[in-house]
Amino acid sequence: MTSAQTPRPAPPRGSVLGTEVRRVEDPDLLRGRGRFVDNIDIGDEDVLHAVFVRSPVAHAQIRRTDTTAAAAAPGVVAVLTAEQLGEDWVPAFAQIHDRVGRPPLAVDRVRFVGDPVALVVARTRREAVDAAELVEVDYVELDPVVDMEEALADDAPLQFPELGSNIALAVKDPEGDLDPLEGAARVVRLRMENNRMATSPLEGHAILVRPRLTRRGTTEGEASDEDVTGLDVWISSQHPHLARSLLCRWTGLPRAAVRVRVPHVGGAFGGKAGIVPEHGAVVRAAQRLGRPVRWSETRSETMLSMSSRGQVQYVELGLDEQARITGMRARLVGDCGAYAGHGGSFASGSTRTMSEGSYRIPRLRYDAVSVMTNTAPTGAFRGAGRPEAAAMLERLMDHAARESGLRPEEFRRRNFLAPQDFPHTTKFGARYDTGDYARALDAALEAVGADEVRAEQVRRREAGAPWQLGLGIASYVEITGFGGKEFAGIRVAPDGRLTVMAGTSAHGQGHATAFSMIVADQLGLPMEQIDYVQSDTDVVRSGGGTGGARSLQLGGSAVHNAALELREQAMELAAEMLEVATADVELTDGVLGVRGVPEGEGTSLTWAQVAARSHEDGDGLSVYHDFQQDGSTFPFGTHASVVEVDVETGRVRLLRHVAVDDCGTVVNPLLVRGQQQGGAAQGISQALWEEFRYDEAGQPITSTLADYLLPGSADLVPLETHLTVTETDRNPLGAKGIGEAATVGSTPAVQNAVIDAVAHLGVRHIDIPCTPERVWAAIEQARRGEHEPWREAPAVLDHLPDMEEKDDVEV
Template sequence: MRRVEDPDLVRGRATFVDNGQPAGVLHAAFVRSTYAHARIASIDTAEARELPGVVAVYTAADLDLAPFAGFSPVNEACSRAPLATDRVRFVGDTIALVVAESVAAAADALELVDADLEPLPVVTDPESAVADGSPLQFEELGSNIAAGVQDDPAVDVLADADHVVRARVENQRVAVAPIEGNAVLVEPGDERLTVHVSTQMPHLSRSMIAKTFGLDPDAVRVVAPHVGGAFGGKPAVIAEHVTVIAAARRLGRPVKWTETRSEAMLSMHGRDQVQYAELGLRRDGTFTGMRWRVVGDCGAYAGFGGALALGPTRTMAQGVYEIPAISYSAIAAMTNTTPVGAFRGAGRPESAALLERIIDIAADELGIDPVELRRRNVIPPDAFPYTTRTGATYDNGDYDLPLREALRIAGYDELLTEQQRRRTDGDVRQLGVGIALYAEVTGGGSGEYGFVEVHPDATVTAMAGTSAHGQGHATAFSMLVAERLGIPIESVAYVQSDTARVPRGSGTGGSRSLQLGGNAVLGAADAVLEQARGIAASMLEASSADVQLDDDGAFTIAGVPNVSLRWAEVATYAAEHQTPLRSGYDFAPDGATFPFGAHVSVVEVDTETGQVTPVRHIAVDDCGRVLNPLLVQGQQHGGAAQGVAQALWEEFVYDEDGTPLTSTFADYALPTAADVPPLEVSNTETPTPMNPLGAKGIGESASVGSTPAVQNAVVDAVSHLGVRHIDMPCSPDRVWRAIESARRGEAPELWRDPPKAFDTLPIRGRAGTDEPETADI
């Protein structure tokens, strides 16, 4: 079935935050730091205040806002002031807020604010940040480690290995880059504050706003209209939102702020881990143990993305393999860069990328086909439910099933034959084939709310506490209701993303929506159906046990032909007797689910220039029961495109002074449709026992499996030349340099000792040292 959301989007009828133009609306703009680290000596706003059209100019001293910990704080001692007070800590940090009658007046006033900044020492990479003597972000903390933990280093998880493979791998910083940046429109009122915001989580936004301003949650209404993409970058409320809300309340007028593209490139970043892996194997290739040490870059103010190394990356470190012993240590480090948040997958792609890369390095060192090495170590289908060494309980899976299918679709043997031909012929364009298996965690944590009401005209209103930003919730949830109630889908109206209409919800993140929100809506539909059967039984003077809903959506009595009631009749009767057909339902999951799959990437590498051309990408993902194949394929295409892009093109780069070098689309290599290879996506279906629908997440799966498959393919294409590893993105320059180094006989540097800061981390499991919980994104 096609998406019901799309007509409004393609015909220009969609409503985004920036479309809102309430009477008297003012426009906000931020003065931002051009220094990565500096002390604020003074801020002169006098000239800007006098500019025609300017209503107000605020600094931190004017608004007196408390430090804002933000979403999923890593260390509240490192909270960010909504407007900088004594110093700025990254390029783009907010210094002052201008509020004006027009966007143009606000932009002009920005140029007249004179901020005297005294530069301070800068650190931009997380390894340097945790070294002795590094410039400190918060001197009172004593280091740039916002959080960190390790498994007991006295336990040698590699003791039984005949062979140990070691590698240092970079999972680079990327810009989230949704088509719509952050945006907020605040309408203050005498009885209720209304905030229209581009967010994934309206109800969490309401809670955070209420807490920040000391308001009752019922006095705050949050509306997320159409959201132009989020990908983890818009989890709730950010410092800029808080500042605009404060200004609107101070002025008593609506105030709107919409990020420019330049601001958006400085506000939403993800990934950014430096990973050290050691994998122990026996001579036959079976795994004996694994040790990981990971530094996650928080950016400034302990951005929560740095702590993903402590949470989801660790949770999924074992992947789909039987690994008898695992040791895992992680540091969340602060740098003078944009605070890091989530990006599609939020810690799970980083885990799969390292694991699948170290397995390919091991296959090369041991001379074992990478497919065969994986097959020797995958968890067998009869082992589920399976508890990993990191404490996750996998629900079910057959990890070789999507691998077999992906290899069949790819024509793996034929690809290897063609690869060998090109190597023998010395072809300039070498062929690479990359494999990646993965499992990821989705749908854990809090439950979700659903609601269904059948009206007297036989139309239906359905609601859920999740909040779509392009995934197709209205289509999927309306399908569930229509099928369960026997009502045409055209009669179902789906409501979401408004806290005044949907009483509660946990929003969208962590690929949770169908398995939690869908089951909540389904539960509400079942409850309404039972109500309707009871009312129909009363109307038909029959036992409710004998009343059934037939395929045509009519209530009939078993064994009694030619007697039936339509939904309109039942709903009208119910309304007349003050028993409307409506029900809310709170669905609580039995536990997380673990989607899995296999990806095969085929690339060509020009050995003279280093240029990589992706030729094919095969994705076989298992998300449990597939409700709507079109929606699933859309998620697979989107995730794979972003995963391929990280492997080959995307990287957000700073110079040594903390100045962004890739802050526009002219510099940041965001791929177009012409750059992405043909995506051959399909599914295996292994319904989970963890929820009635049997559904697992699909929104992030392809971004987990695609990146390591592509990186492995690039290295595979030139491995016969002596290349053993290339960090992402596999740019022409990096690939060419790796080839040239191999041709000169220079041994590649796969390993160097991790930072000494790992030696002093608290040990996991001892009192007060467990890693913090990290929310789903």
């Protein structure tokens, strides 16, 4: 994929920061030397293979499970059900209802197609797969509920009848009966759907567990017995240390007894947070059998079990006579899927947090409910609630602009927060650091050539051309870092070689490159002299893993501060060796010398000489640092997209996509550009192609890559990426997150472009993905005068139950 790049000021002379350094991680992957969980060889021929038996129905009681034939099959070591593995809940990354959790296997009821009901463990995977076919489960089918709004009905089938409702979480506006639309000269309304997606990483969930056994004392002549006193775990996860914590809770073992290692991760995007119930089942099976057990998800399993998003949004915007916002009312439904999947809570959490976006909204009422359905539990996906917030706002702003007779950019300029408004605290507690939203908007419009595009649009409309042109923009702000903390450490070997470690856990972002650049910049050493270690809980003391675009601003800041401390250590030792004051020592290009004195014997030392001396006198130079960031950071930007739409068939063709993102200080433009391109590709894909769908019986109908549409290289265009730089003061690097920003901005830009292309025909809204069927139907409805972008929200959204309110922000 190619990319245009805005020229940026040159970095300070001699600094590697701000330059395009090639990724040091890539050679192993490109040469086939990458290690993933499924190909890790622990040198043990006794490794067993696990396969799950999964429910083929969406909602049913389990009357009986017969494992007799499977247990007798060749190579089978065990066939386990909830009776053997227990009914206690596997600790989760997030639990949003204190009475809803998931055991390792379904106990008496299945709640979605793919719910695991049994676990077969055999000598080989082939034998386990064959035996799994022999497990007989007697299901008594129950009525499912698939649609999130239908799940709110009084007579809807209940996942957990004892709860009396499918509602897992509700957030009511604390201001009660406030009407934010009162007194508005105009009110515009939209009902929008944010589609459910398959996370679809290259590699699904995977785990390899090796129990550590301690032989108990036995009397002579008796068979020996063994206790599992520890676990070695290799897992595909974004959070090694969190995974260890959850596994310790699950097993009751102390932290020191569980070692978690994460090798290369074949994609994650939020879908591999902590551990999942299947991991708990495999761990308990390994403990029970006293042998290593390996499990890797198939593509089919990943499609059935790893999904994200799913919201319905009812939003109303009040405007004055000058088209300035007077207030907004938002009522949202979030789809949890089965077992109160935490992805449904984003409607009540991060979408709510970012519901004001980049705009000045004097009055706001926000109510949301998270509801359980008989579909796969939802989780996070690149942005975790923030793309949904941006999609809601940016569609609404375009709609309001059109209803007001203004160009989309003019409407936004009238309502943007201005640079002098920062720092700015929103109603729900988000503390915006810095922003210059109009600057990013202007840059995007200039880069895309908005005037020329619109001139061509007019020409096509006047000519009645079958392919109509549309220009869409989206000006977003997103939250990253979440005010967290992170660990970094640096150790120096006797020869001067450095080992850098951080608690973040890369799965493709380029941590080894970026963090090595930061250390090299502070110490004046070549990057080839730096090794990077991550994702091993026995080596890296602590860590928050990856998620929320936290890695550079938290992990990078920790590494930066650790490098500063290490430099001070080295200069103090060099001063002692040179018999001068520490203030007289300077570090230049890896040489420690006396300030103002030419290099020479007795006046300067190489880095290796100082390192060797540190090991002669003690344990060597080393630093361990914990960085705490005071609050989140708020990157922003504007995306502009140009599409053409065949008004006779509804087909959409992407012509151009321009991303102008602002992530503060840029350490490596190459890495940032990669995040922009990858994020935009996923966001564009949601707007045009991707949607995970179920039929009325809860059966997935897009559960293979033949049915679930992902774009190929021919479907996308070269993504034009640009940057503005507005530094933050919340970390020493001045950096904000970039890992999810382009996903946040791209989807509504493309959606707005599609609607803009057919707006002259009377179309006011099209839900994503903007498939040919949906676009054609919207055009036909508009021609008949039937297209209306609003319908009344479910009554329950006006009468939410009393439930514990969710904290506002920065969880």
